[in-house]
Amino acid sequence: MPAAADIAALFLTLRLALLSTFILLLLGTPAAWWLARTQWRYKFLVEALVALPLVLPPTVLGFYLLIFLGANGPLAMLGGSTLAFTFSGLVIGSVIYSMPFVIQPLQDAFQAAGRRPLEVAATLGASPRDRFLTIALPLARPGFITAAVLGFAHTIGEFGVVLMIGGNIPGRTQVLSIAIYDHVESLDYASAHLLAGGLILLSFLMLAAVYGANRRFRVARL
Amino acid sequence: MTLSASFSLTRDTFTLSVDLNLPASGITAVFGPSGSGKTTLLRAIAGLEHIPGAHITFQGNTWQDDRTFVPTHLRRIGYVFQQASLFAHLSVRANLEYGLSRVPADNRRIRLDDAVDLLGIGTLLDRDPQTLSGGEQQRVAIARTLATSPQLLLMDEPLSSLDHKRKLEILPYLENLHRELALPVLYVSHATDEVARLADELVILRNGSILGSGPIQQMLTRLDLPLSHRGDAETLVRARVARLDGDFGLAHLQAGDHEFIVTSGGLKVGDDVRLRISAHDVSLTLEQQRGTSIQNIFPVTVAEAAPEGDAQFMVKVMLGDNPLLARVTRKSVNELGIAAGKQLYAQVKGVAVLA
Numbered sequence: 286m287p288a289a290a291d292i293a294a295l296f297l298t299l300r301l302a303l304l305s306t307f308i309l310l311l312l313g314t315p316a317a318w319w320l321a322r323t324q325w326r327y328k329f330l331v332e333a334l335v336a337l338p339l340v341l342p343p344t345v346l347g348f349y350l351l352i353f354l355g356a357n358g359p360l361a362m363l364g365g366s367t368l369a370f371t372f373s374g375l376v377i378g379s380v381i382y383s384m385p386f387v388i389q390p391l392q393d394a395f396q397a398a399g400r401r402p403l404e405v406a407a408t409l410g411a412s413p414r415d416r417f418l419t420i421a422l423p424l425a426r427p428g429f430i431t432a433a434v435l436g437f438a439h440t441i442g443e444f445g446v447v448l449m450i451g452g453n454i455p456g457r458t459q460v461l462s463i464a465i466y467d468h469v470e471s472l473d474y475a476s477a478h479l480l481a482g483g484l485i486l487l488s489f490l491m492l493a494a495v496y497g498a499n500r501r502f503r504v505a506r507l
Numbered sequence: 508m509t510l511s512a513s514f515s516l517t518r519d520t521f522t523l524s525v526d527l528n529l530p531a532s533g534i535t536a537v538f539g540p541s542g543s544g545k546t547t548l549l550r551a552i553a554g555l556e557h558i559p560g561a562h563i564t565f566q567g568n569t570w571q572d573d574r575t576f577v578p579t580h581l582r583r584i585g586y587v588f589q590q591a592s593l594f595a596h597l598s599v600r601a602n603l604e605y606g607l608s609r610v611p612a613d614n615r616r617i618r619l620d621d622a623v624d625l626l627g628i629g630t631l632l633d634r635d636p637q638t639l640s641g642g643e644q645q646r647v648a649i650a651r652t653l654a655t656s657p658q659l660l661l662m663d664e665p666l667s668s669l670d671h672k673r674k675l676e677i678l679p680y681l682e683n684l685h686r687e688l689a690l691p692v693l694y695v696s697h698a699t700d701e702v703a704r705l706a707d708e709l710v711i712l713r714n715g716s717i718l719g720s721g722p723i724q725q726m727l728t729r730l731d732l733p734l735s736h737r738g739d740a741e742t743l744v745r746a747r748v749a750r751l752d753g754d755f756g757l758a759h760l761q762a763g764d765h766e767f768i769v770t771s772g773g774l775k776v777g778d779d780v781r782l783r784i785s786a787h788d789v790s791l792t793l794e795q796q797r798g799t800s801i802q803n804i805f806p807v808t809v810a811e812a813a814p815e816g817d818a819q820f821m822v823k824v825m826l827g828d829n830p831l832l833a834r835v836t837r838k839s840v841n842e843l844g845i846a847a848g849k850q851l852y853a854q855v856k857g858v859a860v861l862a
Contacts, residue, residue, distance in 0.1 A: 409606030
């Protein structure tokens with residue numbers, strides 16, 4: 286049986302991934318919609334910014350987040366409380382870290398559907414908001430599935446950012462990937478196996494369920 | 508004159524300059540080669556293209572001027588695109604209901620059932636759009652548009668993505684539309700056969716400017732416009748089936764004071780038809796020929812003649828109020844003394860009857 290701390294790490298990880306994915310879909314949808322439709326000539330700068338977490342070592346991101354969110358950071362100076370080493374800090378870090386994995390599939394899906402269905406809907410009397418809700422969102426469904434799966438999976442697997450800004454406080458900021466690292470450090474391979482193997486199985490089941498449920502749609506692969 | 512559009516637009520090296528007044532009834536075809544600006548004109552009228560400085564009014568309502576831009580969804584237009592563009596995430600029925608459900612009950616003049624019947628798609632309602640053939644998809648798209656009871660129907664080469672067979676499958680439905688719904692239609696096309704079958708009015712667009720606009724019969728036969736000098740130059744004559752000659756399988760068609768005789772296949776007394784007469788099938792004689800197999804010989808008056816290259820002339824003759832075109836050699840023009848006002852006989856060798 287896994288230790289209580291490991292169970293806590295599992296649930297903390299799931300909670301973190303679910304919350305981050307939810308926030309990312311909420312913020313990422315309008316951002317991706319804007320990126321897919323804008324004619325602004327400097328849009329490439331925003332796209333580069335969104336893609337940045339793909340290429341940066343997580344420790345770089347974590348380092349600056351630590352400074353920003355820490356006790357001496359601008360956030361604390363402005364009267365906010367420090368978010369470093371808290372669950373909220375982890376959520377902020379995860380959202381930034383997983384951002385490209387959500388925004389890019391959504392942007393691709395909006396672009397793939399093209400302008401034509403929206404123009405048709407306009408000629409059929411649908412207002413812009415109506416068109417977005419009844420045409421753009423349903424047509425982008427495969428993109429939403431991809432975005433949610435990738436955002437969720439990527440958050441579960443993150444390590445560097447969490448270690449930098451969350452530390453390793455069991456029950457508060459200790460996530461699965463760090464718990465595994467701890468077990469390996471202390472040569473407790475049995476516990477490491479349990480968690481690592483469990484994570485593989487969980488991830489596989491999750492992906493299989495999503496791909497299976499959406500056989501009709503091509504889910505983007507990275 | 509209730510649709511007017513005027514604007515000018517420059518893109519790279521292309522300038523589209525339009526000043527149009529169109530009747531808000533019947534089918535007006537906008538005809539021109541690809542790249543002449545037809546689609547842009549239609550998109551501007553629909554509000555899909557926002558052209559700065561454009562003025563567009565329809566039946567007294569300003570759709571666009573310097574201060575106003577009515578968005579597409581408030582213009583009460585119908586738009587049929589080149590591609591059917593059915594919503595892939597909805598069934599055929601849900602596609603049809605998409606537009607209908609957004610029309611206030613007071614504005615519904617065309618019933619969905621009637622649109623479905625008119626386009627013959629009753630058996631397709633529960634299918635997925637992806638499982639339909641191209642022709643079926645386009646028929647659904649047309650019915651979807653009709654079900655919104657538009658005040659103006661814009662059609663952008665609705666048949667151009669279809670092969671010949673599918674075209675023939677849809678054309679009769681478009682002709683029905685014409686007959687059964689009092690709905691003004693602006694129909695963009697570069698296909699003369701579609702235009703000849705459907706249009707009442709014709710706007711000729713070339714390189715971004717309007718060469719001419721008016722009733723189709725005039726536009727086809729004006730010798731200063733390009734249509735009368737095409738290889739397939741032709742004219743249209745409206746006629747009504749006066750009587751059938753069962754013995755010979757012929758129909759007698761009344762066009763003004765003159766009677767055309769054609770094979771009767773499928774015609775009924777009282778049918779209104781369009782006769783399509785190619786300039787190749789009309790020859791001119793000084794005296795009325797006797798002992799000829801040609802049934803349709805009429806006294807005509809030369810209206811004008813224009814040279815085509817070195818050897819040929821296009822001659823426009825009047826058969827009562829109806830113009831006919833005849834392509835003849837320059838030699839014949841000399842020998843017959845063809846000039847405006849000259850009385851001749853026209854022998855019409857071939858007549859195509861369009862329902």
